[in-house]
Amino acid sequence: MDKIYLRFVKLLNPVLSRAGVDTDQLYEILRIKLIIDQRRPKTMFAQRQNNKKKVQSPWFVSFFTVLMGTFFGLTLFLNAMPYVAQTIYFSVFMVLMSLTLISDFTTVLIDTRDQFIILPRPVNDRTIAVSRILHISIYVLRLALLQGLPGLVMIGFIDGIAAVPIFFIQILEVTFMSIFLVNIVYLVLMKFVSPQKFKDIINYIQIVFSILIFGSYYLLPRLINVTLLEHISILSHWYSYVLPPVWIAAFNELLFHHERANIITSLLAITGLVVPLIGLWLVAKVLAPGFNRRLSIIATSDGLASTPATVKTERKSGLMDKIADLVAPDPVENAGFRITWKLATRSREFKMKVYPAFGYIPIYFLYFTLNGKGQSLAERWDSLKASHNYIVLAYLCTFLLMAALSNVAMSDKYKSAWVYYTTPIGEPGKILSGMYKAILVIFYIPYCLFWGAVIVGIWGPAAINDVLLAMLFGIIYGILMALFLIKGLPFSKPVMIKQSGGRIVTTLMTMIFLVGIGIGHYFLMRWETVIWIAIIPAFFITWIMLYYYKKTTWEGLEMADDL
Amino acid sequence: MSETPLIQIRNLTKFYGAKQVLKNLSLDIYPGQVIGYIGPNGAGKSTTVKILTGLIPDFTGEVIVDGINMADDPQSIKKLFGYVPENAEIYDVLTPMEYLDFIGKLYGMDSNTLQERAGKLLAAFGLANNVNDRMDTFSKGMKQKVLLIAGIIHNPKIIILDEPLSGLDANAVIMVKELIIRLSKEGKTIFYCSHMMDVVEKVSDRIMLINKGEVIADGTFESLKQNHSDTLERIFSKLTGSEDSGSEADAIINALD
Structure with missing residues (x-):
């Protein structure tokens, strides 16, 4: 699987080397990072498994992700209101994706060892930056595809084969949106808290995440009355207009159920197409540079030994x-x-x-x-x-x-x-x-x-x-x-x-x-x-x-x- | 020593927040020298090393290595260096072979040469049987050996060793000391940071003692002995201000009463 990604990256080589990236080094860094990822136990599922030495096979994790995708993909079948169904689907998609990104990928992002292993070698900044972006992209795309795969199949049955490519675009949009969100969360956290606190907060997010998964698994079937759900009209509340999943779901509504679509739906669908792209652009142009700078501060926080981590003696x-x-x-x-x-x-x-x-x-x-x-x-x-x-x-x-x-x-x-x-x-x-x-x-x-x-x-x-x-x-x-x-x-x-x-x-x-x-x-x-x-x-x-x-x-x- | 210096550091200054860790540090290092770089905790040793290896890019002053200015072209300078870090950071889910292969390729080494050399070096360091084991099962000494190999695998001109002996057993220590002397005979320049005074005393051609961000003694062990005291340990404590270590020990004994 990873080989395919690496081969794909190789296709970009001419462009990358023109941008000043050393493509051989880039290839090596990505290859090693993917190997490390594969051998690293995933925090998300690791809690249940006490055996630390035995790392779950990547296939198991992939399988579990697909299973989750199937589980919430079933919401797509709420026939009476496909718009609501899609909104729910993409909301869950986004929440799951953002939380997985935060809880599983933080350790990768803040791998302080890079500071001592890669930085002293003759690798230029652009190569390091690009390797980081590509590493994240590979991770995210893999996650998005696994999570979205069941949905892609299901939508084919619901709205016909033409809906599949559209759904694929919708998945990409919702993925970009999640990246944008996670970036903002990171930046806000990094801006206001110390590196030590930052790791603690990520830890708490992981805990909340596991409670959330557990809770939704046990309680949602009890609390939600499906027949009631089918009669909710999403757009009757003004606040639904600001929810990104609504925009993204509007895309499908506009193309496949246009008899119900109106001018607002079209506007929402356009927003859904444009905002994630703007978000991605913002991440790349505005947020990422500051992000990398703050990350390296976290990584070298041992250099700031002048401010030792004193334990607060509270009342x-x-x-x-x-x-x-x-x-x-x-x-x-x-x-x-x-x-x-x-x-x-x-x-x-x-x-x-x-x-x-x-x-x-x-x-x-x-x-x-x-x-x-x-x-x-x-x-x-x-x-x-x-x-x-x-x-x-x-x-x-x-x-x-x-x-x-x-x-x-x-x-x-x-x-x-x-x-x-x-x-x-x-x-x-x-x-x-x-x-x-x-x-x-x-x-x-x-x-x-x-x-x-x-x-x-x-x-x-x-x-x-x-x-x-x-x-x-x-x-x-x-x-x-x-x-x-x-x-x-x-x-x-x-x-x-x-x-x-x-x-x-x-x-x-x-x-x-x-x-x-x-x-x-x-x-x-x-x-x-x-x-x-x-x-x-x-x-x-x-x-x-x-x-x-x-x-x-x-x-x-x-x-x-x-x- | 009539040649031009290989490493020139001029007026190097570095602040962490408001705290100044390096104060106009200047030094010249000539090819083939083994420099023993010593100083008390917090003297600025690690900061100097981190600046030399490009880990800390923002500093004031000038660092010129082999005629190349650090500010202009850090990548070319990094190619000349081999670095063995102090804190033993390593991707320990990899095997030594995978790790060395990765490091070598970052230096642009040819795959065949790299494989062959890594195999030989691992065998020479006594790790022949662990070539394909994951390093998360390794002892500290074994990891340190892999780090040492990673520091010399591309046959660098300058080798920076930051406490390279930590975790090594006595045999490995003797071997590494011998290795340092042999490398310097081969014309390598070695920058050796350590707290182990007896080792520094033996392997260094030239000893530099820094304290509070400034060089306070610089010369061969012989010349330092003439001016100060008879062992490096004594010289160190005399120059870095804790000469009255006897009274400190007294205070400790008294505290137990």
Whole structure:
């Protein structure tokens, strides 16, 4: 596949060499960059796969992209309103494309190694600039074609074979538009934030992206009523005129459904043709030069050593310090608490894996509870409000605890954990209990309290005791899980390759235990006082279990073999 | 040393923001010399190297290499240099062969010569069995060897080595030291940056000590010894202001009480 692109680039050689590009060097740089891309794990799908050494084959990623394209391509079949259908299709196309560009390609764009590998060699600036542009173009076009391929086929069935080339043009337009958008996002970010912050923000965009994909996969079929959708008239709202997908969809409307098209549709279609081209021109002429300059600042930010990355000491950390000393008074435990707190909130790797859980939980909740065939959304919402299903949400919060716990012992930089083994720690359980408390205090309890407040807001104060009890059971469940499954000091093990069979059984057992408790809780809910009373033994069980967790010895721990 | 200097640096000045890292630095380097370029952390060593290799294009002053002005034609100058960077940046998903092939082609080398030379060099550095392994499995020393090879593969006139011995085992260190001496006999000019004073002392024809962006000592090891102290380590600490390292150590001991 890549060979075809390279051969295509070779066709441009006469033009490029006249523009001052060394075509042999260009060819080599592109070839190497494409090899590196192929061997690099894709961040977008990598989260699900723990095995770091084994990179997914490019075919798998391509297949997945085509599958996504098919999935949202089905919207094209909304026969009654092809205009709406196309608008939805291109909106999804654009969002997906922009997010993939931001999340997957940033690492490529900011490959700081270029600075030391290519720049000291006799390669001129124009060659480097052109190689970067071509590299991006190849990446983007590959993505656009894979994503758009199912749509191209489908539109052939819907509007006839003549629509296919038109659709191809539409795909190109929407691609240009996405590039334009992403460029603006990058420029704005680069203008206002430091390189370090920039990478963090990209990280958050990736997290939001994965939540979005997850949410749309689970919830869209539940929330959207297809029959309703077919009667939406897009152009009845003025604001739809400023949405680029509307312009692009107008192109098809004008050519293949001209009996419905009017002067506004024609104007929109022309806008759709012209604006992306202007955007592309702006990117090439105005935005790209500044872009490259800012990029090289990011790349050489180590040169700006005069402004070291000082960790901001906020007022919040003063409060956190007090909490740390309060909940983990023992010095060793306190160390475990603080190291977990700081590493978990600062390491990108941990955030990437755990933070999406913040978004998954409400999505799961709505997925489980908002059912009811043939009812409208409002009816379903009313029946949810009338039920006691909020308990599901309270227990789902445990999912966050689970996500945090299963990742807290692992790190790419696990070798730094040598400090635990060279310092005379008699009771490693203290570190563990500090770690567990940190996860509770930083992630689990605030999150539970947040949803608790939402639940109380919607279902009334009678839910307070349920939320508290569920939270305590969640903590107990977490200790069980930590006891049997984690067995590692904070950030001390390499990212696990495979879960052994025994672990999966244990996970299932603890899950069943929690579900059982939840069901029991659900049946006891009619007696408010019973719940209040149950909180007391639950609290003591939590306390006792924490006490025993603290007693974990070195024998009960697993460590990396190759420290 | 009657020839014209191969590298001439005149009044080189560089600011990072408001901070001046190089202050009117001037130096001449003659062909075949091994220059030991030393200085404390933050003295401006890396900045000098980055300017010489074209990594930092904006500076004031003049850099002339082999009669070519850096401002006019950086590409021709880069062709003369071989550079081994300090921070071991490498595309580690590639194999050494792929990487060297890539680097060689950036210098416009012929494919056959390149393959043959890369193979021989890798074998000479003891990496014959790893030619087609990905470098992400390599140890630091192995990567450093590949970087060294990448720095000399196009047979450059001038070789810039920035801490080239980091991660290498004792045998490899001896080999690289020998290599530096042999390369200089072949007429190569070598610009050697390091904190390892004993190595600098042994391999350099001429030592330049910079501090706070200025050259504060320049000469053969012998001439520096006459004027200052008996080992390079002592000379270094005497000239860069931490001569009273005894009292610093005292302060450290006292802090533990």
